[in-house]
Amino acid sequence: MAPTAKPPLRRDAQRNRDRILAATRAAFQERGLDVGVDEIARRAGVGMGTLYRHFPTKDALIDAIVDARFAELTEAAERGLEAPDAWDGFEAFLVAAVELQAVDRGFKDALATRGPDEPRVKAARRKFHAVLERLVERGRAEGVLRDDLAPEDVTVLLWATGRIVERTADAAPGQPRRFLAMHLDGLRPAAVTDPLPAPPLTERQLRRTATRDSRRRGERS
Numbered sequence: 435m436a437p438t439a440k441p442p443l444r445r446d447a448q449r450n451r452d453r454i455l456a457a458t459r460a461a462f463q464e465r466g467l468d469v470g471v472d473e474i475a476r477r478a479g480v481g482m483g484t485l486y487r488h489f490p491t492k493d494a495l496i497d498a499i500v501d502a503r504f505a506e507l508t509e510a511a512e513r514g515l516e517a518p519d520a521w522d523g524f525e526a527f528l529v530a531a532v533e534l535q536a537v538d539r540g541f542k543d544a545l546a547t548r549g550p551d552e553p554r555v556k557a558a559r560r561k562f563h564a565v566l567e568r569l570v571e572r573g574r575a576e577g578v579l580r581d582d583l584a585p586e587d588v589t590v591l592l593w594a595t596g597r598i599v600e601r602t603a604d605a606a607p608g609q610p611r612r613f614l615a616m617h618l619d620g621l622r623p624a625a626v627t628d629p630l631p632a633p634p635l636t637e638r639q640l641r642r643t644a645t646r647d648s649r650r651r652g653e654r655s
Contacts, residue, residue, distance in 0.1 A: 462540030
């Protein structure tokens with residue numbers, strides 16, 4: 435027999451869950467992952483019992499943050515695919531992704547604690563990558579993206595914008611969009627002058643790089 439789907443939450447329960455997630459994101463961004471669940475409950479305006487009913491452990495709370503962010507990235511890529519114009523859809527996806535990075539600077543640390551090989555992270559990343567691949571393939575097929583652009587190149591670009599958000603968000607919040615605008619011009623076919631000097635990262639190389647970066651952040655914490 436197929437597993438029974440979980441019933442949807444009542445409206446008040448869903449509101450509490452959303453408030454807990456919003457409070458968690460804000461707390462992680464301001465104070466890092468060491469913030470206590472009692473502080474998160476206080477910020478959300480709920481009791482500890484309510485928090486634990488939704489998220490029995492802190493790891494469950496972190497998993498929910500990671501899942502929600504990957505879901506939002508996937509939805510942004512899907513909206514890009516639905517756009518009538520391939521370039522407009524691709525650009526809108528990248529702008530949305532950078533805006534998500536700017537409003538949730540704690541996501542990177544939350545992702546690092548789970549590790550890229552954690553099953554739920556792998557599943558969420560795989561789903562996102564599949565939609566991103568279709569978005570890039572559509573742009574190349576319609577002649578609005580350079581032929582040598584790979585989905586992995588887009589991931590690397592988002593790594594770069596994420597680091598710029600991290601370094602400039604408080605002092606110069608417009609810098610990530612400036613950086614993205616310059617690089618978007620370089621992704622158009624008309625910008626190609628010579629072949630790229632190296633191939634894109636493979637999916638395996640991306641995972642290894644992400645794992646190495648996660649370990650370094652863990653050593654610094």
